[in-house]
Amino acid sequence: MADIIKLLPDHVANQIAAGEVVQRPASVVKELLENAIDAGATAIKLIIKDGGKSLIQVVDNGVGMSATDARLSFERHATSKIKSAEDLFNLNTKGFRGEALASIAAIARVDLQTKTADEEIGTAIQIEGSEIKSQEVVVTPQGTSLAVKHLFFNIPARRNFLKSDSVELRHITDEFHRVALAHPSIAFNYYNNGSELFNLPQSNFRQRIVNIFGKKANEKLVPVEEETQVVKVSGFICKSEFAKKSRGEQYFFVNNRFIKSHYLHYAVLAAFEGLIKPGMHPGYFLNLEVDPSSIDINIHPTKTEIKFDDEQTLYAILRSTIKHSLGQFNVAPTLDFEHDSNLQTPYGYKDKNAVLPKVTVDSTFNPFAEETKVASRSSPKSSTSSFSSYKKPSTQSWESLYVETPSREDRSSDFGNLSFESEVSTKSIFDGSDDDLDTAAITFQLKRKYIVTTIKSGMVVIDQGRAHQRVLYEKFLKTVTLNEGLSQQLLFPIQLSFSLSEIDILNEIKDNLTTMGFVFGEISESVVEINGIPPMVAEAEVGSIFDELMADCQQNVGADGFSQADVLSKALCKSLAVKTGDVLDKLSQAALVNDLFACTESMVSPFNRPIYVTITENDIDKKFI
Ligand code: ADP
Numbered sequence: 365m366a367d368i369i370k371l372l373p374d375h376v377a378n379q380i381a382a383g384e385v386v387q388r389p390a391s392v393v394k395e396l397l398e399n400a401i402d403a404g405a406t407a408i409k410l411i412i413k414d415g416g417k418s419l420i421q422v423v424d425n426g427v428g429m430s431a432t433d434a435r436l437s438f439e440r441h442a443t444s445k446i447k448s449a450e451d452l453f454n455l456n457t458k459g460f461r462g463e464a465l466a467s468i469a470a471i472a473r474v475d476l477q478t479k480t481a482d483e484e485i486g487t488a489i490q491i492e493g494s495e496i497k498s499q500e501v502v503v504t505p506q507g508t509s510l511a512v513k514h515l516f517f518n519i520p521a522r523r524n525f526l527k528s529d530s531v532e533l534r535h536i537t538d539e540f541h542r543v544a545l546a547h548p549s550i551a552f553n554y555y556n557n558g559s560e561l562f563n564l565p566q567s568n569f570r571q572r573i574v575n576i577f578g579k580k581a582n583e584k585l586v587p588v589e590e591e592t593q594v595v596k597v598s599g600f601i602c603k604s605e606f607a608k609k610s611r612g613e614q615y616f617f618v619n620n621r622f623i624k625s626h627y628l629h630y631a632v633l634a635a636f637e638g639l640i641k642p643g644m645h646p647g648y649f650l651n652l653e654v655d656p657s658s659i660d661i662n663i664h665p666t667k668t669e670i671k672f673d674d675e676q677t678l679y680a681i682l683r684s685t686i687k688h689s690l691g692q693f694n695v696a697p698t699l700d701f702e703h704d705s706n707l708q709t710p711y712g713y714k715d716k717n718a719v720l721p722k723v724t725v726d727s728t729f730n731p732f733a734e735e736t737k738v739a740s741r742s743s744p745k746s747s748t749s750s751f752s753s754y755k756k757p758s759t760q761s762w763e764s765l766y767v768e769t770p771s772r773e774d775r776s777s778d779f780g781n782l783s784f785e786s787e788v789s790t791k792s793i794f795d796g797s798d799d800d801l802d803t804a805a806i807t808f809q810l811k812r813k814y815i816v817t818t819i820k821s822g823m824v825v826i827d828q829g830r831a832h833q834r835v836l837y838e839k840f841l842k843t844v845t846l847n848e849g850l851s852q853q854l855l856f857p858i859q860l861s862f863s864l865s866e867i868d869i870l871n872e873i874k875d876n877l878t879t880m881g882f883v884f885g886e887i888s889e890s891v892v893e894i895n896g897i898p899p900m901v902a903e904a905e906v907g908s909i910f911d912e913l914m915a916d917c918q919q920n921v922g923a924d925g926f927s928q929a930d931v932l933s934k935a936l937c938k939s940l941a942v943k944t945g946d947v948l949d950k951l952s953q954a955a956l957v958n959d960l961f962a963c964t965e966s967m968v969s970p971f972n973r974p975i976y977v978t979i980t981e982n983d984i985d986k987k988f989i
């Protein structure tokens with residue numbers, strides 16, 4: 365048989381390599397910023413157009429390149445950073461693979477201008493799809509400017525795969541944050557479509573965090589400092605009362621490089637154990653300095669994962685260092701545990717202590733009177749508590765939920781009129797006919813999680829959280845579509861602070877939120893004023909709702925108005941719906957069941973999970989055989 369193996373032409377090999385290095389505009393940004401840092405720049409400019417699809421440009425004042433180096437830099441495996449394999453174990457630079465520029469040049473049009481300190485004139489090179497189009501001498505300041513235009517111009521499939529400009533921009537901003545945080549001593553400017561997003565002067569780490577995340581960040585930060593033989597830890601953690609629903613502000617830097625490490629993340633979580641609720645995330649900005657030979661950063665092409673020689677020791681050091689900081693800076697005592705013995709136990713155990721309501725057919729018996737008291741006792745006593753966003757069962761929101769149902773006119777606000785014979789309960793579960801419905805139907809709550817009720821053929825067990833999500837979801841979607849959201853004016857406007865990128869998101873989703881009943885006042889660089897909220901939202905919860913909304917929207921919001929309404933409705937229903945553990949009184953249970961079966965789709969939650977199961981008399985009979 366004839367020989368069939370051929371070497372791939374360089375430009376094809378480069379395109380394939382590009383697939384690994386460049387997933388989206390943000391990956392280009394990362395590579396270019398890192399090259400600028402490796403070149404010893406003290407000031408770096410990042411210029412973006414159209415989410416990086418039209419232009420990504422990085423201008424630095426670093427060492428620059430000679431004409432020969434400029435040309436060579438686009439060759440694969442061309443690097444000035446390592447000379448032998450041994451160097452790999454003692455890396456102090458970001459790059460070392462010599463792949464980035466070759467890969468980027470294979471899938472974009474690249475304009476390079478560069479000059480070293482000791483040369484009079486610089487070099488300009490244009491390259492497109494790995495092909496050098498021109499090389500000239502040029503007058504340019506010391507340093508390097510690299511402009512990447514029309515990313516993926518020759519790979520339409522990849523280009524089509526890119527998300528909307530705003531989503532891509534968000535990824536770029538995330539990348540920018542990581543690099544800028546890792547290098548506070550370098551000044552950064554970041555422009556998008558001609559306007560300046562960030563202007564970060566040279567500063568210390570704390571100032572850099574504040575410059576990026578806004579002034580409100582300052583009061584949150586608790587310093588962390590520890591030096592051992594294995595590692596030097598420095599940086600900040602955020603006080604536990606500022607824990608967020610989103611995982612946004614969590615940064616590990618190892619030797620000035622942003623890394624992801626689940627293992628170390630858990631070390632931080634372990635230090636916060638008992639101080640924050642499950643589902644909430646502490647913020648942290650932690651620098652670890654280790655001997656470069658004790659880590660292997662070579663395991664991932666985009667170099668955000670890292671392997672430590674002695675992970676267990678790092679874990680232990682990190683955990684105790686953070687615990688120490690939390691204690692030393694008196695963070696824990698600000699939580700007011702005193703008057704609630706329930707909260708003495710870690711959150712994970714809270715549910716286990718719940719007193720189960722007795723199930724009984726005696727309709728006058730109300731097993732929840734006791735428990736409602738318990739629940740409201742665990743609500744915050746002071747606004748400094750980190751539990752201020754803890755959701756207490758809110759009967760007020762339940763009333764409004766009920767009042768808002770389509771048939772509210774016939775029912776008036778008299779809850780005594782509630783019954784299962786309402787015209788809305790005609791779904792298949794009731795065997796298609798109202799008569800089938802057991803009119804004496806009683807509901808009870810099982811394990812603070814399910815609502816159980818009877819139907820002619822047996823019983824239904826409804827997941828209370830999912831059912832409420834479905835009800836709220838349809839309601840929100842309807843108000844957006846029909847533009848009929850009701851709003852409740854606030855006596856005192858609520859002011860919420862956000863980071864710049866969150867403000868960006870907010871501006872995008874504002875219109876839809878307005879149709880849902882939120883009324884916005886002034887939106888400044890970092891503060892948003894809210895003058896009105898939908899009736900089913902409790903004022904105290906607005907902060908945490910927006911937190912969660914931001915987290916959900918970070919990746920999901922597209923330009924398309926319809927899908928945006930869907931994302932928002934989902935996000936809102938998730939944060940507003942009752943949860944497992946919430947006690948519902950009889951009226952709320954009945955209203956929920958009614959509203960659920962008035963929904964267009966009552967079988968599955970907005971997140972595609974089953975809402976209820978039916979157990980027929982037959983099923984039960986079988987158990988007794
Ligand atoms: P690596 O960074 O892994 O070495 P790259 O493909 O990113 O590989 O860059 C190739 C080489 O080009 C670098 O090793 C460096 O010598 C040179 N280079 C790239 N960007 C710059 C820059 N902004 N300033 C000076 N030299 C640069």
Ligand code: MG
Nearest residue numbers: 395399459464
């Ligand atoms: Mg590089």
